Amino acid sequence: MSKVALHTLGCKLNFSETSAIGKQFIQNGFSIVNHDNAPDVFVLNTCTVTENAEKECRQIVRRVLRQNPEAFVIVTGCYAQLRSDQIAAIPGVDLVLGSKEKFSLFEFAGDFSKNKLACTFVSPTEELNSSFGFASSSDADSRTRAFFKIQDGCDYKCSFCTIPLARGSSRSMSEQDAVIQFTELVNQGYKEIILTGVNVGDYRKDEDNALYLLLKKLVEIKGDFRIRISSIEPNLLTDEIIELTASNPKMCKHFHIPLQSGSSKILKLMQRRYKANFYSTLITKIVGKISDVGIGVDVITGFPGETDEDFMETYNFIKDLPVAYLHVFTYSERPMTKAIEMDGVVDVAERRRRTNMLRILSEKKKAIFYERNKYKLEEVLFENNQEDGSIKGFTSNYIRVSTSFSEELVNKFVNVELTDFNGNLYDCNIIPNSKILLNDLKTA
Template sequence: MKKVAFYTLGCKLNYSETSTIGRIFQERGFEKVEFTDKPDIYVINTCSVTDNADKKCRKIVKEALKHSPNAFITIVGCYAQLKPKEISDIPGVDAVLGAAEKFQLVDILETFEKKAQPQVYASAISEANTFHNSYSFGDRTRTFLKVQDGCDYSCTFCTIPLARGNSRSDTIANVVRSAHEIVESGVKEIVLTGVNTGDFGLQNGERVETFYELVQALDQVEGIDRFRISSIEPNLLKDEIIEFVSQSKRFMPHFHVPLQSGSNKILKLMRRRYLRELYADRVSTIKSLMPHCCIGVDVIVGFPGETEEDFLETYNFINDLDVSYLHVFPYSERENTSAPELPGKVSIKDRNRRADMLRILSEKKKRYFYEQNIGREFTVLFEDDVKDGLMEGFTENYVRVVAKYDPVLVNETKHVRLTGINEQGLMQAEESFAEVLKH
């Protein structure tokens, strides 16, 4: 029995796909092991959103060879689709598989025997036109369930359409079936994920279902305590979805909504499908229905043409928004995108300085959001990671809570009252008075 280990770079979608590929290996008789357990095969699932992600791939290959010098190293994922030849030249890489091939890698590579030259199987991205059901498995608390793949948008900074192909989706029936399978594993929370999750419903280029219909169907699945929407474009976050989540007992009051810039000038250069006014309206609508809802924001700084005034417009716009935290990315030039051709290149120094300013703002936003929840009662789903005798979990609205380790609480929801914030910025809690009365 050959041993195989996996390493995932990038997004939640990648994690769901790595887990599914891992199950394919196990069904074929391979033994899944940890990265350091001297496996016979490594499968590295790559990201290519930034240059840093590319560099990480090279580093992981080097680390793999340290642990198992004779291992067969396979690279899949977005980087593999975009630059298969470049990856095949990395010392130690034995095979590279593109988007259309990665789920067939066991059949394609069969014996996983090293050849004189690296094997490259990467079709044109137009061949990646099939939806492959995927969900993560192994974390008893939370599962990432893929419902959509690919993207039909043409943002000027993004390579994802080139790496994953056109937008396509699973069917509602299949997603619900997967949710029932996940219930059987004991998982309490499902995170819906995709490249452009809100674009769910496209089959062969035609819209046959909608994300709103999917949300309604999943809300009926018994056995899952919580659903979260990983990320959704502001132009696809319709009022009906927000209103439904506000009334749902299973969908959590937590949205992650990419902004990218608070300047309409930059949004147009990015070729985004909304302006800042729509984004502000989405935040306002969410907060009017769910005042304690958590809202996360993606922001890119240093995009070509972004002057200091444009950046400050973004900073002030976000500062005035009732949002909870930011994911900040300094702009990174990507091959085969049109953004690098735009005038007004921003220096690396200024990109990093602007990113640092927004990260500080994010900490302030998060702290303020946490403070608004002190004294309120929630349920916390506790996880099985234990550090220094403490365990952590999240409230419905994504406040991270720390508590003294209790094995009974792992993968269980506990009614608590939030009492304060510790030195690490985590929320402390005590058992709610209402819960004590029940006993």
């Protein structure tokens, strides 16, 4: 049996698409192995969101080829879509496939005999708009979590972002298909299904409140599962979605909401679709409606034109927000974006200093959020891995929990009391038997 190794860089959407590619290989008689287990074929699904992501891609390809010079190397994904020439120039790469072609990999790969020069198949961006590759992925060997792609592409024009060029315009799976595929995942035993896309809130953008309507159908499906939304733009998080999350325990009490800057001046330069006060009002509303909600925030530091004052505005803005953690990105110039032409370039060392400050703030926010949850009763979905005699899982509001390993906890929703935390991990006491007890205690 031939062996394939797959590697993914970037977002959850890419992970779910790599998983779909992996399924194609299995259907074609391949076994999936680690890249240090002498694969015959190596597939790298790339990301282009920062310069670093592209650098990492080139490094990985070179490393894999050093270890497996005979392997047939395929590089696909957003970086391949936008700068295929850079990848094709790496000696040893056999096939470069764009965002559309990655779902028909076997049509392009032939018999996987190594090429002298890389062959490149990349459709123009306009052609991406007519394709939607089905994809869902899961934790390697468990049925704990599945990432389920319901949307692709983006019509927004954030001035720093190349994703719309790499993935085309916004398009979605039909509601009917989404319900069918979601039900299949539930029937396969997946306990947490994470809705993913480039801009999930834009799901079926031409219909009113389509994501809410889909969620309403999904929570009605019978089974033991919960739903998490991977990330949602603030202007697309509707009151109805918030209400549904507040009232239905199948919805995780967790949102990841990109902010990018707390300065309305910078938000305007970024061409984001809201001002800072809209964002803070939204967060206040969510926190008021959903008890113990966990909110994550994306922020970019060092965007062109961001002065010390603008950065401190962002810092103080976030300091006052009741959010749980930050994902901080240092701005990096991307070709073909508006931002690359902008004045007021921030020195790279200064960008990193700002990133560092926000990462420290993130740790503080997390500690406050964790402290607030001490002795709270939560439902944890435990995973499959045993590590140093312990087992880990997440609460609905995205707190990482650990306890002593027991086979009975694997892939189960278990009621716990959060007792004490150390860094990112909470210890807990298992509450024996039942959601009923948990609900009684909550209302007591």
